[in-house]
Amino acid sequence: MPELRRDPIVGRWVIISTERAARPRDFFEDTHARQPTTDLCPFCPGQEHLTPYEVLAYRPQHGPANSSGWMVRVVPNKFPALHVEGDMEREGLGLYDRMNGIGAHEVIIETPDHKLTLADLPPKHIEDILWSYRDRMVDLKRDIRLRFILVFKNHGAAAGATLEHTHSQLIALPIVPTSVAAEIEGCRVHFQQKERCIYCDIVRQELTERTRIVADNPEFLVVTPFAPRFPFEMWILPKRHAAYFEESQKSQFEWLARILSESLHRMDRTLANPAYNFILHTSPLHEKTGDFYHWHIELIPKLTQIAGFEWGTGFYINPVTPEESAKFLRDAQL
Amino acid sequence: MPELRRDPIVGRWVIISTERAARPRDFFEDTHARQPTTDLCPFCPGQEHLTPYEVLAYRPQHGPANSSGWMVRVVPNKFPALHVEGDMEREGLGLYDRMNGIGAHEVIIETPDHKLTLADLPPKHIEDILWSYRDRMVDLKRDIRLRFILVFKNHGAAAGATLEHTHSQLIALPIVPTSVAAEIEGCRVHFQQKERCIYCDIVRQELTERTRIVADNPEFLVVTPFAPRFPFEMWILPKRHAAYFEESQKSQFEWLARILSESLHRMDRTLANPAYNFILHTSPLHEKTGDFYHWHIELIPKLTQIAGFEWGTGFYINPVTPEESAKFLRDAQL
Numbered sequence: 287m288p289e290l291r292r293d294p295i296v297g298r299w300v301i302i303s304t305e306r307a308a309r310p311r312d313f314f315e316d317t318h319a320r321q322p323t324t325d326l327c328p329f330c331p332g333q334e335h336l337t338p339y340e341v342l343a344y345r346p347q348h349g350p351a352n353s354s355g356w357m358v359r360v361v362p363n364k365f366p367a368l369h370v371e372g373d374m375e376r377e378g379l380g381l382y383d384r385m386n387g388i389g390a391h392e393v394i395i396e397t398p399d400h401k402l403t404l405a406d407l408p409p410k411h412i413e414d415i416l417w418s419y420r421d422r423m424v425d426l427k428r429d430i431r432l433r434f435i436l437v438f439k440n441h442g443a444a445a446g447a448t449l450e451h452t453h454s455q456l457i458a459l460p461i462v463p464t465s466v467a468a469e470i471e472g473c474r475v476h477f478q479q480k481e482r483c484i485y486c487d488i489v490r491q492e493l494t495e496r497t498r499i500v501a502d503n504p505e506f507l508v509v510t511p512f513a514p515r516f517p518f519e520m521w522i523l524p525k526r527h528a529a530y531f532e533e534s535q536k537s538q539f540e541w542l543a544r545i546l547s548e549s550l551h552r553m554d555r556t557l558a559n560p561a562y563n564f565i566l567h568t569s570p571l572h573e574k575t576g577d578f579y580h581w582h583i584e585l586i587p588k589l590t591q592i593a594g595f596e597w598g599t600g601f602y603i604n605p606v607t608p609e610e611s612a613k614f615l616r617d618a619q620l
Numbered sequence: 621m622p623e624l625r626r627d628p629i630v631g632r633w634v635i636i637s638t639e640r641a642a643r644p645r646d647f648f649e650d651t652h653a654r655q656p657t658t659d660l661c662p663f664c665p666g667q668e669h670l671t672p673y674e675v676l677a678y679r680p681q682h683g684p685a686n687s688s689g690w691m692v693r694v695v696p697n698k699f700p701a702l703h704v705e706g707d708m709e710r711e712g713l714g715l716y717d718r719m720n721g722i723g724a725h726e727v728i729i730e731t732p733d734h735k736l737t738l739a740d741l742p743p744k745h746i747e748d749i750l751w752s753y754r755d756r757m758v759d760l761k762r763d764i765r766l767r768f769i770l771v772f773k774n775h776g777a778a779a780g781a782t783l784e785h786t787h788s789q790l791i792a793l794p795i796v797p798t799s800v801a802a803e804i805e806g807c808r809v810h811f812q813q814k815e816r817c818i819y820c821d822i823v824r825q826e827l828t829e830r831t832r833i834v835a836d837n838p839e840f841l842v843v844t845p846f847a848p849r850f851p852f853e854m855w856i857l858p859k860r861h862a863a864y865f866e867e868s869q870k871s872q873f874e875w876l877a878r879i880l881s882e883s884l885h886r887m888d889r890t891l892a893n894p895a896y897n898f899i900l901h902t903s904p905l906h907e908k909t910g911d912f913y914h915w916h917i918e919l920i921p922k923l924t925q926i927a928g929f930e931w932g933t934g935f936y937i938n939p940v941t942p943e944e945s946a947k948f949l950r951d952a953q954l
Contacts (some may be wrong), residue, residue, distance in 0.1 A: 292717040367937045380825045381818070382846045436933060465934035468798075484715070491714045512716045565933070599770060599899070601801035603701045 291513035328364075329451035331398040337361040341392060342421055344414055357411065358418045359395045360456075366391035367457060374431045374460065376451050388431055390458040394418055400451050403441065405550035412543035416456070419566070420539075422456055423532040427571050432458045434466060434570045437531075442561025445588040462570045462598065470579055477578035485580030486527050500615045501548050505541035508549050510608035510615070515586075515596075517606040518557060518615065520549055522583040529579040531568040545584070548620070554588055555618040560587040636673035662698075665732040671695040675726060676755055678748055685926040689721070691745065692752045693729045694790075700725035701791060708765045708794065722765050724792040728752055734785050738775065739884035745879035749788070753900065754873075756790055757866040761905050766792045768800060769903045771865075776895025780923040782842070796904045803901065804913055811912035819914030820861050832942050834949045835882050839875035842883050844942035844949070849920075849930075851940040852891060852949065854883055856917040861911040865902040887921055894921040 313482040328336035331354035340352055342360040349355040366490055368389030376385040395416050404412065419437050426432055440446035462470075476484040491497055492509045500520055501508040507523050522545060528534065534542070553562065568581040596602050662670035665688035674686055676694040683689040702723030710719040730749050731741055738746065753771050760766055773788040774780035796804075810818040826832055826843045834854055835842040841857050856879060862868065868876070887896065902915040930936050 379846075380829075381821050382825075435896035436935070459935070463933035464802075468802075468934075487715050491716075495714075512713075550720070599797035600802075601793070601797035 327400055327449070327451050328360075329393075329395045329449060329453060330354070330400050334359075335516040337393075338364060341425075342418060344418065354398070355399060356395075358397070358414050360418055360422055361395070363391040363393050363455070368459070370429075388460050390426055390432070390456070392422060393454065394422075394437075396452045396454060403452050404439070405547065405554055407547075409540075409543040409547045412547055413539050416539045416543060419454070419456065420489065420534070422530045423568075426458045427458075427532070429458070430572070431460050432571060434459045434462045435568070436463070437566040437568075439562075439564050441563070442588065444561035445563050447561075462573075466567070466570070470570070470573075470575060473575075473578045473580070483527050483578055483580050485523060485582065489523055489525055490618040498612045500552060500612050501545050503541050503545050505538050506545045508545055510612040512608060514604055514608045514611070515602040517589050517604060518553065518587050518611045519613055520553070520585040520615070522546060522549060522585060524581065527580055529569040529575045529577075529578075529581060531566060531581045546585075547586055549615075551620050552615045552618045553585070555620065556614045557587050557589065560589060562587045624672055636683050638876050661734055661783070661785050663693075663727075663729045663783060663787060664734050665690070668693075671727075672698060675759075676752060678752065688732070690729075690732060692731070693728070694726055694752055694756055697725040697727050697789070702793070704763075719794065724760055724763075724766070724790070726756060726790045728756075728788040728790065730786045730788060737786050738773070739881065739888055741881070743874075743877040743881045746881055747873050748910055749874050750873045750877060753788070753790065753865045754787070754868070758789075758904075760792045761866070764906070765794055766905060768793045768796045769902070771795070771900040771902075773896075773898050775897070778895035779897045781895075796907075800901070800904070804907075804909060805902070807909075807912045807914070817861050817914050819857060819916065823857055832939045832946045834946050835879050835888060837875050837879050839872050840879045842879055842947040846942060848938055848945070849936040851938060852887065852921050852945045853942075854919040854949070856880060856883060856888070856919060858864065858915065861914055863903040863909045863911075863915060865915045867898060881918075883919055883949075885954050886949045886952045887919070889954065890948045891921055891923065894923060896921045 308486050326336075327333060334340070334352045334354065338361050340359055340361045342358075343351065343356040344358045345353075345356045347355050368387045368391050370388070370390050372386050372388055374386060374388050377383070394415065396404055397411065404415075407415075423435050423437075426435060436457045436459065438457075439453060441452070473487060476482070476487075480487075488509075489507055492507060493502075498509045498512065499507065505525055507525055508520055509523065510519060511521050521541070522540065524534075524542075526538070553560065562585065564583055564585045566581070566583050569575040571577050639660055649739065660670075661667060668674070668686045668688065671851065672695050674693055674695045676692075677690040679687075679689045680691060681689050700856045702721045702725050704722070704724050706720050706722055708720060708722050711717070728749065730738055738749075741749075750858065757769050757771075762767060770791045771788060772791075775786070807818050810821075814821075818949070822843075826841060827836075832843045832846065833841065834844060839859055840861055842854055844853060845855050856876070858868075858872065858876075860872075887894065896919065898917055898919045900915070900917050903909040905912050918920065
């Protein structure tokens with residue numbers, strides 16, 4: 287019997303319909319991240335002149351900006367969706383509203399080594415990537431025109447990556463996206479009713495039920511959500527309540543790097559190195575959400591074709607239960 | 621300068637960022653609907669035994685059910701996401717909520733001819749397809765467990781079609797999907813403030829501005845929306861206010877069939893027969909939305925890879941302005 291499940295935060299219902307597919311193997315076709323080799327990669331050391339000037343780089347030997355010797359390097363996107371320069375012009379046009387595309391669009395080059403993926407990097411190196419996210423957020427936060435910072439990663443062509451050299455992206459926006467606003471509103475309503483954070487409640491319930499746990503360490507819990515939109519969708523949740531990613535403790539980044547690495551390995555082993563996306567969900571910049579919002583990461587292997595009605599309605603059909611997904615991921619031999 | 625635009629109904633902001641691509645030709649790669657030939661097609665006449673028993677068919681010569689001789693045929697999906705049988709069991713599990721997957725999932729086989737697409741059919745035949753949507757909706761509406769009926773079409777593998785024989789789908793749900801609820805809420809708020817339907821306001825503004833019109837006839841207007849999520853996205857709007865698709869007049873279906881056919885031809889000519897989705901947005905079944913909701917069809921060619929952050933945030937980057945899209949579509953030689 288198919289089942290409908292409701293996401294407790296945004297109220298989104300999903301169908302869990304297991305009649306079409308059940309085992310990871312059923313998704314293998316089309317899911318491998320294609321890895322075409324490019325001749326001249328603008329993200330490789332020695333090619334720094336092919337990117338816009340860097341906004342951040344970690345160079346253990348302290349070389350000059352835009353030289354090689356970096357471990358993580360952040361540059362503006364060469365084809366930015368938004369620009370930092372210009373005035374924050376807003377306008378009404380009859381019914382409609384528009385504003386200038388003020389914002390930032392940056393690329394985090396995760397390693398100088400073209401051949402490696404994020405999963406190949408040691409946790410210590412992933413920690414540096416997390417610090418680079420945080421450092422850029424702290425810097426951009428000072429621009430009061432910006433209201434939300436989106437950090438995400440597309441791995442593999444099927445997930446939207448256009449360059450193969452492993453990288454993440456950061457987009458700083460002058461608005462709060464609707465789905466983010468809906469998530470925050472869901473948290474606010476729960477807190478008003480119960481004086482508790484709903485993600486903290488989820489962490490507690492998942493640690494009791496134990497059927498959807500993928501990985502666990504002192505600071506983080508990785509679960510498949512109760513009402514997942516996608517097969518093998520994972521949420522990486524801080525165990526300690528915190529609304530702002532950028533205010534994390536150093537030790538938390540250490541544990542996060544380890545559990546992110548472990549989650550990627552479990553996913554790669556279970557699904558044969560799929561294309562994937564991850565998205566950092568953190569609080570908007572100038573809103574007081576400290577009591578009720580809880581930052582987290584959503585990690586989603588790109589396995590199924592999203593059909594038209596799914597993004598048209600916010601209603602998803604998922605052929606695998608999260609309990610099955612979690613079991614496969616948990617049982618993966620690392 | 622990139623620009624941010626707000627959808628006036630759901631409040632969704634999109635980036636119009638035209639630096640990466642501008643002309644339809646830039647999207648041609650990957651966009652052609654693949655048309656693999658299948659040997660034995662369950663939707664072809666003579667193969668009626670390969671589908672579940674039909675729930676509706678139009679047979680001009682009045683032959684027996686599940687025989688050939690039909691022009692449009694509706695059958696339950698062989699791998700349904702939801703089942704009509706069973707009890708509407710609901711349950712709370714700690715924080716979470718679930719219910720049985722009660723509902724219906726049907727396939728509308730649009731023509732007996734395997735080689736034709738919806739765009740190839742004469743408007744008179746498309747009218748019959750619209751009637752079949754309406755007849756199924758009227759029938760399913762009597763089941764009080766059902767709250768929303770979703771009619772949609774995936775054309776081409778890139779848009780999620782798994783069978784090549786042209787067909788649409790219908791899913792009847794025991795809940796109202798979140799995005800539909802958000803759209804209706806947006807309309808309700810506008811009506812509360814202004815005593816006017818927001819879609820009627822859009823029709824009036826578009827007919828005045830004339831920069832986003834793709835096609836126009838006495839009953840319908842096709843526009844590219846002011847804040848489109850996707851390049852060449854089109855909305856087919858009834859000019860007369862009406863919340864429920866299934867309550868349309870016969871003459872409206874005649875005009876709708878013509879303008880839908882014209883829109884598909886303009887799209888095929890402009891974008892070289894792309895894969896596409898359309899979704900019928902109509903009122904939930906048992907809600908009184910007559911004053912403020914306005915049914916319509918969203919038609920979206922499948923051109924760009926939706927990146928992870930877009931469905932993760934409800935925030936879209938669109939490389940083409942709707943004014944440009946409309947001009948290309950309007951100028952297409954039919």
